[in-house]
Amino acid sequence: MPALERNIIIEQGAKFSFAATLYRADPAGLTEFVVGGERKTFTARNLTGWTGRAHVRESFESATTLATMTVTLGGTAGTVTATLGADVTAALTAGWGVWDLEIVQTADATNVERKFAGTVQITREVTR
Numbered sequence: 001m002p003a004l005e006r007n008i009i010i011e012q013g014a015k016f017s018f019a020a021t022l023y024r025a026d027p028a029g030l031t032e033f034v035v036g037g038e039r040k041t042f043t044a045r046n047l048t049g050w051t052g053r054a055h056v057r058e059s060f061e062s063a064t065t066l067a068t069m070t071v072t073l074g075g076t077a078g079t080v081t082a083t084l085g086a087d088v089t090a091a092l093t094a095g096w097g098v099w100d101l102e103i104v105q106t107a108d109a110t111n112v113e114r115k116f117a118g119t120v121q122i123t124r125e126v127t128r
Helices: 086-090
Strands: 008-011 016-021 023-025 031-035 038-044 050-057 065-073 079-084 097-105 110-122
Touching: 016 110, 038 065, 050 079, 065 097, 079 097
Parallel strands: 008 110
Antiparallel strands: 016 079, 023 038, 031 038, 050 065, 050 097, 065 079, 097 110
């Protein structure tokens, strides 16, 4: 499954946080959504045994990482949180870039799933 497109805004000098919950389709699941007019049941994806990583770059081709996010996975709750501290965002230059977030299976580092990707707008801080 391709990564979900999520365009983000990072404010210079402010803490940044991105949060989501990953779900898997499951007939015995706990959470119900209406998708395309049809009721579907989902459970949170178990992320135990996985780690996360996320980078911000000027472009997809850029070899230079502008920022490395701290990624926290919530185990059986399926939560994913990516953060940057205010000290990190203060050092970023205002402008545009790209980002993505991947999860990596701990037991098999070749099993990588890209879950989110998109553009990044870094807005300039006024109060500094």
